Amino acid sequence: MTYLLTLFFISIVLAVISGIVYLIPKVPTRYVHVHLVIVSIPVFIAFIGLVFMNEMIDIGFWHLDTLSWLLAFFILSIGLILQRFSVRYLDGDAQYRKYFALFTFLTTLASVAWLSNDLRLMTCLWGLTLFCLTLLIGLNAKWQITKRVARSTSVIFFVSWLALLIAMFMTYNVTGEWNQSLIFKGDNLAQFKSWQGIVIQLLLVLSVIIPAAQWPFHKWLIESVAVPTPVSAIMHAGIVNVGGVILTRFAPIFTNEWVITLLIIIATVSVLIGSGISLVHVDYKRQLVGSTIGQMGFMLIQCALGVYSAAIVHLILHGLFKATLFLRSGSAVRHFDMPSRMNESxxxxxxxxxxxxxxxxxxxxxxxxxxxxxxxxxxxxxxxxxxxxxxxxxxxxxxxxxxxxxxxxxxxxxxxxxxxxxxxxxxxxxxxxxxxxxxxxxxxxxxxxxxxxxxxxxxxxxxxxxxxxxxxxxxxxxxGEAKTQNIETHPHYLKNHLFKGGYKHD
Known part of the structure; x- marks a missing residue:
């Protein structure tokens, strides 16, 4: 398994280097097809790890088990699919090259984060993942709406990451360990019965309900509908699912009944609100936003009830399903015609x-x-x-x-x-x-x-x-509506390019 891990990281490094190379203007645009081949290599290696993993192994900073390889394979696969879709969808965009580089960086960081066994490394990698997502949201610097959404999203993401960071430092203060495998063994678990343990659990709840777009922090996902469809897809298919992953990894310390009850109340309210939003709005992407809020609420309920395997299954199936819906959003047509026999007995x-x-x-x-x-x-x-x-x-x-x-x-x-x-x-x-x-x-x-x-x-x-x-x-x-200043029927910045032949990227 050590050799497989080495091959995995070599392929990851090659994918990152390929993304950086594609940022060089002299590199032909058609290099994107070579880049996609390179990005597919770690997906294949992660799949091999998933198939042949039959034990839990700690290797240095890394913790390898079925869940780790499953998450790595899922995240990298979603990233590969979205990049393949973006080859034509984003063609002509002024930031065409940067999208592929940031997609690669984001999925790489997210996949490696859940392989880590060190709390410091995991927290840093997840913070960098959120930073890459913020850059993706605001990548189109000429559109003021996405710039404002990126600024507001970065603030709330920072609050989520800061809560996780404080929880990790408090965990070290309670146990004296940074290694996840050692934290959950022996007398360390008993330390979480104290008031510090309750604070850690509350901080974990705060750190997961924000990226999961749960009430009352659901607005950031509603505001994000203005971003390009591939960016929306990677948010709804991957980033929002992190709540289930974090709570699964820290399940042994997530035991206080009042904290669990609080999470269930927040998640249930989010399910009702998300379902309502998806029913009353006619905008397709906004319906998907409401659906995601509700689905993530149900996933967190599964975690609160202690059924973490169901939560992992849920987040993977939801990610694949929601990515599919976003990638076909351009051709989606919704009919509201009621059946003609509705009044028949x-x-x-x-x-x-x-x-x-x-x-x-x-x-x-x-x-x-x-x-x-x-x-x-x-x-x-x-x-x-x-x-x-x-x-x-x-x-x-x-x-x-x-x-x-x-x-x-x-x-x-x-x-x-x-x-x-x-x-x-x-x-x-x-x-x-x-x-x-x-x-x-x-x-x-x-x-x-x-x-x-x-x-x-x-x-x-x-x-x-x-x-x-x-x-x-x-x-x-x-x-279910975004702020007025973040709504625009047509990007005004495009008017400046209407008579200039649009964007060109060689």
Whole structure:
């Protein structure tokens, strides 16, 4: 494994050097294809590490296990896909070369950060990752909006990184160790029961909810919709997922029931707000922003409930799915036409049948492990998701054939999800960190909030013309909008280039 790690870092260094070389103006633009080949090498090596990793190994500053290689492979793969997409998408941009260099730097730093076993190295690498993202956001210096967004984002990212930095120094003060493997062993864990341990956990919560765009720090992601689509994709597919990674790595010390309850409340509110934003806004990228806020909230709930393997699976599948949605955003068309049979009694019979089926399956799922706290939440979410999917795909399907096709699609998607979920779960089971004790108070609050949100959703659907619904609708529109000074129907700086033939990069 030492040789594989050496090869991995050699390939990483070559990718970084290639990105720097591409910044030289004399290097032909077509060199980008050579650069993509070089960037693909560490992806291949990380995949080999993932396949053949069957133990946990500490080598110097590095901690190698299945989770480390999985994260490295995922991050580098996303980076490669986005750079390949940008070859044509960003063609003609004045900063064309810089985008590829910064994409390479960002994904390289992020992948190496989660291989590190030293708290100082991990914190520095993650800080540099956020710095590269800030540079990407403000790369178009001629557009004032992205410059303002980059400035505001850099401030809030610094707060997140500073919270992580203080938490790491306090961890060293409590344990006397910088090595993660030693921090979680022996008497060191008992030290986190003190007030210092609670402060460390609170700082970790602050450091993860900011990049995850959780309430009340969700505005930075809403403001960022002005950036180019590949930059948005790398934010939504990679950067926002860091909360699940950090909490998974520090799971053994994340045990205080009041801190866990606080995280669940913040994440649940974010799920409701994010879902509301994605429903009321018509702008496609803003809908994706709302979806990301909600999905990251659910991922943090999984962490708070101690199911870290589910959180890792969630962040990987969400990253791939959200990257796909952003890369196809230019051709996305949303239709709001309601089915013509919506008032027919037969449709409502199918709806009721679907809800009954969802309840039965949810109860059966819960009975598999009735004492597992996360199983309760999963059963509720599974029943709700199945009910919604049944309504959309089966109840309002076009005729008998449409219902059959909808049912087959629902079965295939469900089977594929469970197959992928169990594959990753088995892969991570022996090498991920688990916390089996979930505070009962946190579970009760989570269930109550989910039921309130579901009930509110049903009530709104039946009382769409009421004053209360109008107020909620307008409020969701408001919180989903960027600041006025960060909204521009058309980049004004482009007017200066309209009659100059546009940008050229040889």
């Amino acid at each position: 037969v449709s409502y019979i199918w709806v009721l049948l679907g809800r009954l089926l969802a309840i039965i399956i949810g109860i059966m799922f819960w009975l598999m492990a009735p004492t597992n706290s996360y199983q309760i939440i999963s059963a509720l979410i599974l029943a709700w998701s199945l009910s919604v999917s049944w309504t959309q795909l089966v109840a309002f399907g076009e005729g008998k054939l449409g219902r059959i096709i909808g049912l087959v699609a629902l079965v295939i998607v469900g089977a594929a999800y469970f197959a992928v979920h169990h594959l990753f779960h088995d892969l991570l089971y022996q090498y991920s960190i688990y916390s089996n004790e979930t505070p009962l108070l946190a579970v009760i609050i989570m269930v109550i909030l989910l039921l309130i949100g579901s009930g509110l959703n049903l009530w709104i659907g039946r009382n769409q013309s009421s004053k209360f619904v109008t107020i909620i609708y307008l409020w969701l529109i408001h919180i």
